[in-house]
Amino acid sequence: MKSPAFRIGDRVVLPPYGIGVVSGTCQRPVAGETHAYYQVEFPNTASRAYVPVNDPLSTGMRAALTTQDMPDLLCRLQTSMDLNLPRQWAARHRRVTEILVSGDPYELATLTCELRRWNIERGLPDLDRQAFRRAIRLLEQEVRGLEEDTYTRDVRQFLDHAWNETPS
Known part of the structure; x- marks a missing residue:
């Protein structure tokens, strides 16, 4: 199953946090390797989440309803x-x-x-x-x-x- 690709500005849902907006991608080091992550901002809060670009489904992230x-x-x-x-x-x-x-x-x-x-x-x-x-x-x-x-x-x-x- 192919992972969905998200773009900057896409509304997404990241359970259990709720609705967020993809604000960009970034590279972050984890266990000595650099990985790409979606940066998800949650409106009206200072919260931010980083979701692996190669497997956002593993976190439960999905596109929000339209x-x-x-x-x-x-x-x-x-x-x-x-x-x-x-x-x-x-x-x-x-x-x-x-x-x-x-x-x-x-x-x-x-x-x-x-x-x-x-x-x-x-x-x-x-x-x-x-x-x-x-x-x-x-x-x-x-x-x-x-x-x-x-x-x-x-x-x-x-x-x-x-x-x-x-x-x-």
């Missing part, structure tokens, strides 16, 4: 896909943590949809509510800064509504 991805994301948010979260808390917590750490936007959307359904039906226990809000925040990060169109606006409205919803 406006073209919004219809699929909105569909995932609105369509209750069967996630089969375990009912036992410890097993459910492990699975939810895996999804949050992965940063995969489509899995996050599926998790958000499932936890939203649970919240509406019966309310969420505190740790599930925290996971629900974390999933929403991660999705909001990806959508923030995208060109405004109908789907992007619908995704934002869905996430805002889900954040403020209370159990029936």
Whole structure:
């Protein structure tokens, strides 16, 4: 599998740090050898990460969602896909943590949809509510800064509504 090539200015996601922007490449010595790295800056922070140019996938770095991805994301948010979260808390917590750490936007959307359904039906226990809000925040990060169109606006409205919803 070929590693993706990123350019200066590309929006990327680096789990668990979130959305960053490739600000350039640099050479850094590691164990006596010089390697090329992408320099990723994270907006509104002084944080910076260095990701190997030859294998950015090993760190989980991927291209951030674009406006073209919004219809699929909105569909995932609105369509209750069967996630089969375990009912036992410890097993459910492990699975939810895996999804949050992965940063995969489509899995996050599926998790958000499932936890939203649970919240509406019966309310969420505190740790599930925290996971629900974390999933929403991660999705909001990806959508923030995208060109405004109908789907992007619908995704934002869905996430805002889900954040403020209370159990029936």
